[in-house]
Amino acid sequence: MNFTITQVNKLTDKHWDLLLLADPNKDLVQKYLQAGITFEVRKKEKLLAIMVLQAISQSKLEIKNIAVDPKFENQGVATKLLTYAFQFARQRNYQQLQIGTGSTSFKQLYLYQKVRFRITEIKKDFFIKNYQQHIYENGLLLRDMLVLTANL
Template identity: 40%
Template sequence: MKIEQYHQPVNDVLMTLLLEADPNKAAVDAYLPTSKVIVASWQGEFIGVAVLTDSNGQAELKNIAVCRDYRGQGVAKRLIQKVKEIARLSGHGCLYVGTGNSSLSQLALYQKCGFRLDHIKHDVFADYPQEIYENGIRCLDMVMLCARL
């Protein structure tokens, strides 16, 4: 597997993955132009993508997604490791990530990767075009986590 920064416009395959993690296309389109995109590929095919943003001097893992057939094989952990490395080399001491209150597997993944709970942003997802439900829970709040670099 190859993990590297991607320096081209996001193609349809990568956009489809990004929208699996964040179904708000307008939001994804808004942060992509000023972000660093990191891709995971296997045998020439994209199998995962992560997006690193720098807003007001704060590094954030804004989006991460892995193709269904490759989940549970360490792809997300490797992407997160690369994002942390890029953020650290850019001079950041902390990397933030936000996920929905209903995203139980993502909360577990981030904590396994060294993130700790930091704070909650209430009602972030309340006005999404379509209500989001995961694990039988309505996603309304964003749980923010931070990993020291």
């Protein structure tokens, strides 16, 4: 699939729809949007996906949000975005790239480990403490966040 990855400066409702797919806590999303850099994927004019990167220390960059329009899932779009994040982080001399996801997010855990992330931390009850509504995924109540890290 032919598409472009570029930085976004002005967010539209369509960007927000994608951001909230990956993270339903709008307040948290607002915070990392302000501190981070947002990228979009387009095929011709059509918005396919979004990704937000934020430096969390001098040596560590985090992928705070990554989401693909459900109509374009499982076609390699997120894999391309993750590869882009690795390149971006290396070019800017970060030493580690980090990403957090739910312990019930089986597809995400497969994908992130496929591109070399390793589980490095468990944030117990993160989704119970930080989200007003309970999140159910793959038939399970989501409680814990798994943090995955890749050395660059």
